[in-house]
Amino acid sequence: MGSPATLKKISTQLNISISTVSRALKNHPDISENTKRKVKELALLMEYEPNSYAVNLRTNKSRVFGLIVPVISNLFYDSFIAAVEEEARRCGYSLIILQSGDDPLQESENLKLCKLNRVDGVFVSLVADSNSAPLYNKLKESGTPVVFFDKVPDDAGFDTICMADEEAATMAANTILKYKKKKVLALLGNADLSITKKRKDAFLKVFEKEKTAPTLDIRHCLNSAEARKITTEVLSKKNRPDHIFCMSDELLIGAMKSIYQTDLHIPDDLSVLAISNGFIPGLYKPEITYIETSGFELGKLSVKRMLEIMEGPSPSRSIILPSRLVTGGSL
Amino acid sequence: MGSPATLKKISTQLNISISTVSRALKNHPDISENTKRKVKELALLMEYEPNSYAVNLRTNKSRVFGLIVPVISNLFYDSFIAAVEEEARRCGYSLIILQSGDDPLQESENLKLCKLNRVDGVFVSLVADSNSAPLYNKLKESGTPVVFFDKVPDDAGFDTICMADEEAATMAANTILKYKKKKVLALLGNADLSITKKRKDAFLKVFEKEKTAPTLDIRHCLNSAEARKITTEVLSKKNRPDHIFCMSDELLIGAMKSIYQTDLHIPDDLSVLAISNGFIPGLYKPEITYIETSGFELGKLSVKRMLEIMEGPSPSRSIILPSRLVTGGSL
DNA sequence: AACATTTCCGCAAATGTTTGCGGTGGAAAA
DNA sequence: TTTTCCACCGCAAACATTTGCGGAAATGTT
Numbered sequence: 001m002g003s004p005a006t007l008k009k010i011s012t013q014l015n016i017s018i019s020t021v022s023r024a025l026k027n028h029p030d031i032s033e034n035t036k037r038k039v040k041e042l043a044l045l046m047e048y049e050p051n052s053y054a055v056n057l058r059t060n061k062s063r064v065f066g067l068i069v070p071v072i073s074n075l076f077y078d079s080f081i082a083a084v085e086e087e088a089r090r091c092g093y094s095l096i097i098l099q100s101g102d103d104p105l106q107e108s109e110n111l112k113l114c115k116l117n118r119v120d121g122v123f124v125s126l127v128a129d130s131n132s133a134p135l136y137n138k139l140k141e142s143g144t145p146v147v148f149f150d151k152v153p154d155d156a157g158f159d160t161i162c163m164a165d166e167e168a169a170t171m172a173a174n175t176i177l178k179y180k181k182k183k184v185l186a187l188l189g190n191a192d193l194s195i196t197k198k199r200k201d202a203f204l205k206v207f208e209k210e211k212t213a214p215t216l217d218i219r220h221c222l223n224s225a226e227a228r229k230i231t232t233e234v235l236s237k238k239n240r241p242d243h244i245f246c247m248s249d250e251l252l253i254g255a256m257k258s259i260y261q262t263d264l265h266i267p268d269d270l271s272v273l274a275i276s277n278g279f280i281p282g283l284y285k286p287e288i289t290y291i292e293t294s295g296f297e298l299g300k301l302s303v304k305r306m307l308e309i310m311e312g313p314s315p316s317r318s319i320i321l322p323s324r325l326v327t328g329g330s331l
Numbered sequence: 332m333g334s335p336a337t338l339k340k341i342s343t344q345l346n347i348s349i350s351t352v353s354r355a356l357k358n359h360p361d362i363s364e365n366t367k368r369k370v371k372e373l374a375l376l377m378e379y380e381p382n383s384y385a386v387n388l389r390t391n392k393s394r395v396f397g398l399i400v401p402v403i404s405n406l407f408y409d410s411f412i413a414a415v416e417e418e419a420r421r422c423g424y425s426l427i428i429l430q431s432g433d434d435p436l437q438e439s440e441n442l443k444l445c446k447l448n449r450v451d452g453v454f455v456s457l458v459a460d461s462n463s464a465p466l467y468n469k470l471k472e473s474g475t476p477v478v479f480f481d482k483v484p485d486d487a488g489f490d491t492i493c494m495a496d497e498e499a500a501t502m503a504a505n506t507i508l509k510y511k512k513k514k515v516l517a518l519l520g521n522a523d524l525s526i527t528k529k530r531k532d533a534f535l536k537v538f539e540k541e542k543t544a545p546t547l548d549i550r551h552c553l554n555s556a557e558a559r560k561i562t563t564e565v566l567s568k569k570n571r572p573d574h575i576f577c578m579s580d581e582l583l584i585g586a587m588k589s590i591y592q593t594d595l596h597i598p599d600d601l602s603v604l605a606i607s608n609g610f611i612p613g614l615y616k617p618e619i620t621y622i623e624t625s626g627f628e629l630g631k632l633s634v635k636r637m638l639e640i641m642e643g644p645s646p647s648r649s650i651i652l653p654s655r656l657v658t659g660g661s662l
Numbered sequence: 663a664a665c666a667t668t669t670c671c672g673c674a675a676a677t678g679t680t681t682g683c684g685g686t687g688g689a690a691a692a
Numbered sequence: 693t694t695t696t697c698c699a700c701c702g703c704a705a706a707c708a709t710t711t712g713c714g715g716a717a718a719t720g721t722t
Contacts, residue, residue, distance in 0.1 A: 004473065006708060007708065008709095018672090019709095022711090035671085050709075051388070051449070051707085051708050053391070053393070053449060055710080056709095058711090059709085071413065078404045078405075085428055089444070094427050094448055098416065113420070117383060118383055256614070283588075283615075284614075337678060349680095349702090350680080350681075350703080351701055353680065354681090354701090361700060363700060382678050384677080384678075386678080386679060389706080663722100664722085665721080665722080666719100668718080668719070673712105675711090675713105684703080685702080685703095686700090687699095687700090688699090689696100690695100690697075691695080692693100692696085
């Protein structure tokens with residue numbers, strides 16, 4: 001009674017074979033109702049639970065997903081993780097989380113950890129200079145499905161799922177146009193990231209065709225502090241912008257800190273527009289108008305896609321989640 | 332060459348026994364340098380990696396921790412999770428995350444999942460009406476260490492680690508006293524939580540002994556929206572408070588939304604003090620003065636404690652992380 | 663009564679590792 | 693030459709489960 005219950009212990013107690021116990025607990029039709037009952041009763045009494053180590057070994061499955069993300073403590077990623085965890089659990093899967101901390105090396109280490117843990121599938125958001133594409137390919141070939149989200153590889157042949165980056169940027173540009181802004185400061189993220197490129201291109205494209213386009217000041221910043229510095233610098237010039245567009249929450253926070261240092265009034269003196277999941281924009285007064293990108297939605301969809309792939313290997317697809325404008329009072 | 336490499340495949344290739352291969356890869360002294368070299372070379376070539384299912388089964392360990400938390404998408408918990416993940420990975424452990432969503436039932440389900448996955452240890456922050464104490468006891472008795480953090484059980488005999496709740500509340504009260512506030516609105520969390528009780532008691536205790544104590548308006552609110560409603564209600568009265576104390580970020584956000592609706596100026600008309608990890612307070616203008624509770628620190632410490640327990644079963648301890656006052660401009 | 667069918671169950675292999683123990687061959691000691 | 697010892701390696705059990713196959717007993721069919 002000391003060590004945990006096993007099939008063998010139940011079987012010797014009942015003087016039947018291990019396989020019968022195994023089948024009884026699984027409601028196998030070969031086993032009579034009578035023995036099923038006896039087995040189940042004893043199993044309950046002995047608090048039997050299957051040893052997943054052995055089950056995994058035998059079935060070569062773990063019912064665990066891996067999730068690799070640049071950082072956890074982040075308003076977008078944490079809601080994504082929350083959604084994936086919830087959905088995965090609902091479908092009988094557990095979730096191992098690994099963060100790469102913007103380090104390509106760590107990312108490939110994490111991928112190795114996923115292989116080591118022999119997860120049944122992995123979700124990945126790439127770090128900036130990820131060079132692990134071949135590793136992902138190998139993983140895929142070895143039969144472990146990979147779903148990329150948010151920061152996805154450029155190469156075709158992968159399953160990706162991300163926000164409508166172009167659409168969001170286009171929407172932002174059109175909104176700015178509609179409000180007849182004269183001079184806009186656009187704060188964009190890491191220039192090396194494909195997500196930044198996509199958003200930038202789409203953003204610029206809208207203005208190209210327009211006669212009434214505002215003057216654009218495009219700036220790349222890696223983090224909140226940089227965004228703040230740049231904003232302060234730009235706002236102090238004689239010919240200051242009348243609008244600021246922020247590509248992410250992080251940048252918005254930096255910009256707002258800077259704006260708070262001035263006595264400029266939003267939206268009269270300066271209007272603001274961001275791409276965000278909505279939490280941060282709601283904290284300010286007035287609330288910042290933003291284009292929504294829901295990590296939660298993305299997470300739910302990612303799990304759904306993962307399960308699809310695991311069903312029957314379908315050709316790889318790129319899924320794009322549409323975005324919408326949420327009006328605050330900053331524009 | 333199709334299916335993944337195993338010890339057996341390497342052994343037949345080299346015409347040696349499985350055990351020799353196993354020992355060679357582990358640098359066992361019984362094996363000659365020569366065979367070690369050959370084995371390692373072939374292992375590299377065949378891209379051998381040990382099947383953790385089998386290793387786990389044999390060694391009865393998984394090198395995986397479980398982490399049960401009410402919610403993931405939360406400024407405190409996500410930094411805690413980030414810290415635990417980082418530290419655990421550094422020590423060769425992976426992390427399975429489960430959220431209970433403030434549902435006691437889900438919490439015990441999650442605990443079962445931890446047992447099912449046979450994790451080597453579990454970190455738990457309890458939900459409000461958790462009734463799973465016996466389950467945790469059983470888990471502990473079965474040899475799986477449990478470390479509670481933040482929301483910990485009242486019962487003795489558990490390993491707990493949390494912020495200096497009393498100290499933080501005492502510090503808050505003393506600060507309020509120092510600034511000679513006349514009337515303070517104190518926004519506290521769920522009254523059923525022990526963390527709330529502790530903070531409340533310590534908070535009140537400071538004022539009991541003081542002649543110059545301010546009038547106190549103690550309110551409990553479950554979430555941000557409630558905090559906002561209460562604040563608005565209280566601020567609209569003729570005899571409005573000159574100070575608001577918020578026990579958490581969530582409550583602070585609600586209060587600030589309400590304050591932003593008025594034309595009260597911080598800190599002249601109304602001062603604000605919060606208990607927080609510092610992220611949210613930094614977003615406002617002026618930045619909110621707060622008493623720091625670092626989820627990140629707590630996470631690092633929790634892993635350290637877990638490893639200690641796993642070394643040699645020490646008597647259970649309660650660890651308390653001291654807090655400090657971070658001065659913004661709201662007081 | 664002889665045969666066919668169904669019901670119920672056990673045998674044994676297989677999953678990939680780890681590890682205690684025993685064994686072989688050769689060199690050194692007696 | 694015999695004994696001792698050491699370096700090196702293999703046997704086989706054990707971990708707990710799943711599953712194809714075969715077989716005995718019970719039931720049903722002529």
